[in-house]
Amino acid sequence: MGQQVIKTNNLCKRFGDFIAVDNITFEVAKGEIFGFLGANGAGKTTAMRMLCGLSSPSSGTATIAGFDVYRQTEQIKKNIGYMSQKFSLYEDLTVLENISFFGGIYGLSNRQIKDKREQLIDQLGLKGEAKKLVGSIPLGWKQKLAFSIAILHEPAIVFLDEPTGGVDPLTRRQFWNMIYEAADSGITIFVTTHYMDEAEYCNRISLMVDGSIKALDTPANLKLQYKASTMDEVFYELARGAKRGD
Amino acid sequence: MKQFLIFVKKEFAHVLRDRKTLLILFGMPIAQILIFGFALSNEVKNARIVVMDQAKDDASRNIIARIASSHNFELVHTVNNRRQLQAAFKSGTIKLAVIFPANFNADLLHQNKAQLQVIADASDPNYATTVTNYVSSIVQDYSAEINEQTVIPYRIIPQIRMLYNPQLKGAPSFVPGVMALVLMLVCVMMTAISIVKEKETGTMEILLVSPMSPLMIIISKAAPYLLLSLINLTSILLLSTFVLDVPVKGSLLLLFAESTLFIITCLSLGIFISIKTSSQQVAMLISLMGMMLPTILFSGFMFPIENMPLPLQLISNIVPSKWYYIIVKTIMIKGLGFTAIWKETLILTGTTLALLAISLKSFKIRLS
Numbered sequence: 252m253g254q255q256v257i258k259t260n261n262l263c264k265r266f267g268d269f270i271a272v273d274n275i276t277f278e279v280a281k282g283e284i285f286g287f288l289g290a291n292g293a294g295k296t297t298a299m300r301m302l303c304g305l306s307s308p309s310s311g312t313a314t315i316a317g318f319d320v321y322r323q324t325e326q327i328k329k330n331i332g333y334m335s336q337k338f339s340l341y342e343d344l345t346v347l348e349n350i351s352f353f354g355g356i357y358g359l360s361n362r363q364i365k366d367k368r369e370q371l372i373d374q375l376g377l378k379g380e381a382k383k384l385v386g387s388i389p390l391g392w393k394q395k396l397a398f399s400i401a402i403l404h405e406p407a408i409v410f411l412d413e414p415t416g417g418v419d420p421l422t423r424r425q426f427w428n429m430i431y432e433a434a435d436s437g438i439t440i441f442v443t444t445h446y447m448d449e450a451e452y453c454n455r456i457s458l459m460v461d462g463s464i465k466a467l468d469t470p471a472n473l474k475l476q477y478k479a480s481t482m483d484e485v486f487y488e489l490a491r492g493a494k495r496g497d
Numbered sequence: 498m499k500q501f502l503i504f505v506k507k508e509f510a511h512v513l514r515d516r517k518t519l520l521i522l523f524g525m526p527i528a529q530i531l532i533f534g535f536a537l538s539n540e541v542k543n544a545r546i547v548v549m550d551q552a553k554d555d556a557s558r559n560i561i562a563r564i565a566s567s568h569n570f571e572l573v574h575t576v577n578n579r580r581q582l583q584a585a586f587k588s589g590t591i592k593l594a595v596i597f598p599a600n601f602n603a604d605l606l607h608q609n610k611a612q613l614q615v616i617a618d619a620s621d622p623n624y625a626t627t628v629t630n631y632v633s634s635i636v637q638d639y640s641a642e643i644n645e646q647t648v649i650p651y652r653i654i655p656q657i658r659m660l661y662n663p664q665l666k667g668a669p670s671f672v673p674g675v676m677a678l679v680l681m682l683v684c685v686m687m688t689a690i691s692i693v694k695e696k697e698t699g700t701m702e703i704l705l706v707s708p709m710s711p712l713m714i715i716i717s718k719a720a721p722y723l724l725l726s727l728i729n730l731t732s733i734l735l736l737s738t739f740v741l742d743v744p745v746k747g748s749l750l751l752l753f754a755e756s757t758l759f760i761i762t763c764l765s766l767g768i769f770i771s772i773k774t775s776s777q778q779v780a781m782l783i784s785l786m787g788m789m790l791p792t793i794l795f796s797g798f799m800f801p802i803e804n805m806p807l808p809l810q811l812i813s814n815i816v817p818s819k820w821y822y823i824i825v826k827t828i829m830i831k832g833l834g835f836t837a838i839w840k841e842t843l844i845l846t847g848t849t850l851a852l853l854a855i856s857l858k859s860f861k862i863r864l865s
Contacts, residue, residue: 303706325708333706337699343514344507355503356707410706 254281256407256439257302262311264297271297273462274311279455281407284430284440286450288486289459292495295443296412298459302441303410304328316407329357332401332409332438336416338393340400342386346377349385350400357404371399391422395429402433409433411442415449427452447482458486460493500709504717511691512721522687526679526729527736533671534741540667543571544628546593547585550575552601556611560639564595569631582616592618593628605643661831668741673825674798676733677759677818680726681792684760686784688722688767693780696771711860719764726760727753746832755828755838758845759821763788765852766817772859792818820845 257279264272272294279285289295300306302315304324313320316330340349347368354364372381375395380388385396394414402409411430415423427449434440442453450456450470457467466473466489470482479485512518546564550557565572573591576582585591596614598604605611615632617625662669692715695701704714730753738744745752766788774780793799795813802813813819820841827838835842 305705325710328706328708331706333703335699335702337702339699339703341507341511341700342698344510348507348510352503352507353703353707356500356704356709358500358708 255279256281256316257285257313257441259302259313260311262298262301262313263309264294264301264306265309270462272301272308275459275462275464276311277457277464277467279408279439279441281439282434282437284434284442284452284454286453286456287441287443287459288450288456289443290490290493293459293490293493294462295459299410299412299441299443303331303333329404330407332404332406334397334401334409334411334414336413338390338397338414340385340393340397343384345384346372346381346388346396349396350403353400354403359404367403371396371403375399391418391425394418394422394426398426398429398433402438406438408439408441411440413443413445415444415446423449447486450482450486456482458489460490461495465489500713501717501720504709504714505721508691508718508721512725518687522683522725522729523732525682526675526733529675529679530672530733530736530741533675534668534737540665541569541624541627541631544569544592544624544631545573545590546570546595546628547573547582547591548575549577549579549582549594549596551599552597554600554602556602556605556639556643557597557613560597560613560636561595563635563639564632567631567635569628586616586618589618592624593632595632666743668737668743669830670798670826672733672737672741672743673822673829674796676730676756676825677796677798677822678789678792679729679733680756680760680821681763681788681818682784683729684722684726684763685767685770685788686781687725688719688764689770689774689780689784690777691722692718692768692771693774693777696775697777712857715768715857715860719768722764722767723757723760726763727757730756743829745829747828747834751835752825752828755821755824755842755845758842758849759817759824762817762821762845762849762852765849765856769852769856769859772856791816795819796822798822815848817845817848820848 255278257277259278260276261274262272262276263270263274275298287295287299297306301308301320302313304315304320304327308320315327318324318326318330320327341352344352350368350371351364354367359367372378375392377388377392377396380392385393388396398409398411398414401411415426418426423446430440430442430452442449444450453470455467455469456473457464458473459465466476466485468476473485474480474482477485477488479488512522548561548564550561561572564570570593573585576585576594582594582596585594594616596616598612598614601611601613613636615629617629619625659665692701695704695718705711709717734745734749734752767784770780770783770787774783795802795809795816796818797813802810802819805813824838824841824845827833827841831837
C-alpha cells in the first residue's frame, strides 16, 4: 500500500494511575478499511478520541493525515469525518437542512453544498424524503444519511464508532457497500464494531485488550495464526484474558 | 463567521419548530406580567368586615358609613353580641371586626376621648396589618375632621410623600421582578436544555469533532438565546408601559445595556449547568430549583431582604437577580442614571466574568 494516513508510535493515555491506552503503535494506509476491535473498556474510545484530536495523548506520537495530534488538531478535524452509533443528525431538521448545516460547519461553499445536496439525495434515493424531518425517516436511511454526511467534505479518513449498532442485517450489508465505495474513492475507513462478521469485511484489524494492541493483521492471517475458523473464536481467544471490562 | 450564522440559523429552527419551547419562551413572560400585574397585589380589596355597634350614635354611624363606602372593605353585616362576633370569625369568612362601645359619641364629646376596638384575623399577619391600618386611617380622618375648628396647642403633622410611586401601586415593584424572573428562566433553562439535548442525542460529539472550535460552539449555542431574551424584554416593557401603565422613566438604552449584561450572566449560568449535567430533565430541574427559587426568595421583589436574618441577607448577595432587580428598579421606576447603579453593575459584571471563566474552564476539562 502507498501512503500511510494514520501513524501512531507508542501512543499512551493515562488518567491518574489508570493507563487507558498503553503504548499502541500501528499504521493505516490510504484507502484501507481498518477494523479497530476490542471488548468494552479496552480503551478503543479513548484511542479514537486521541486520533480525532479530541483529547491530547499523555505520551507517544501520532500523525493523522500528516498532522500532529498534539499541535495540529484544527487541521486534523478538517480532514476527518466522524460517525457514531447514534447516527447523530438533528431530528427536527429536514434531510436537506442537515446536509446544509454539516456542510456549512465544515466550511463548504454554498455552491458546493448545493451540488452535494443534489448528488446525495440522488444517490440515496431520498428524493421524496428530502424535505421531511430526519426524525420521521426509517433508521436504515438515517444511518446511510449520517455516513454520507460524515464524508460530505471528502475527508482523508472517516472514523466510524460502532456504526451498525441496532440495524437489521440487510441494511448492514448495504451500509458496508457504502463503506467499500468510500474506500475505493480513496477515503480511509477506521471502524470499531462488535460484529465479528463485519470484522471479516475489513482489510486489516487490530484487537485491543486492556489498553494495548494484542493482535494486528488481516482477518485471514489472524484466523490462521490462532487456528480458528471464525473471527469470533479469534476474538474470544484474545479477549478472555482481559482484566478490564464493564 | 459563516459557521456562526449557519449554526444560529439551525438553533432558530430548533426553537421555532418546538411548540412547547415557543410557548415557554413567549407565552410565559406575557402570562407572568399579566398575573403579577393584575392578579397578585399587596393591596387588599373588599376585605369582609362585621361591625358591632353598641353606641348607634352620630359618630359611630359616620365611621361605619366611611368604612362601608371604602373599596377596601365589604361590610358583610352587623352583629349584636360577642357570641355572634366569635361565630363570624370562626366561620372564616370574616377578616375584620370593628366594635363601638356604648356612649361612643358621648365619651368623645364629654371626655374628649373615645375608644373603639378593631379585631383582625391575624392568621395571615400581613393581611391583618394591612386591614387594621386601613381602619386606623379612616378613624384618623374622621377625628381630624371633627377637630378642624379646635386649635390644639402642640401638634406635629407628618407630611408624607411617596417618592417614585405616589399611588403605592403594586405593579412598579413587580415588573422589575418579573423581568429578572423571566430572563433568568428563559436564558438559564433554555440554554442549559439546548446544550444538554445535543449531548443526549450525540450531536455534540459530532460538533466537537468538526473544525468548529469548542468556544465557537458554545458562543453560537448561546447567541440565539441572547436575541430571544431581548425580544422577550421588549415585549415585557411594551406590556408594562401600555397595559400596566408602568413606563420606563429612565434611559431605555441604559436599561437594555444592563439587561444584556444580566442575560449574559444567565447564559453563562446555563452553560455551566449544561456542562455539569447530562440529561435534559436534570438540567431543567436544576435551572428551575436552583435559579427560579433564589430569584423569587432573594431578589427582594417578593420578600424584603432587609427583614431577613443576616445569614440569608449574605446569601442574597450571590444571587445575580438581586442586583439586576435593583438596577431595573432604579432605572425604570426611579428614573435614575448610571451613577446610581455603577456598584450593582460592577458586581454583576464580576459575577458574569467569573461564571464565564468557570464554565469555559470546565468545558475544556471535559474535553481532554
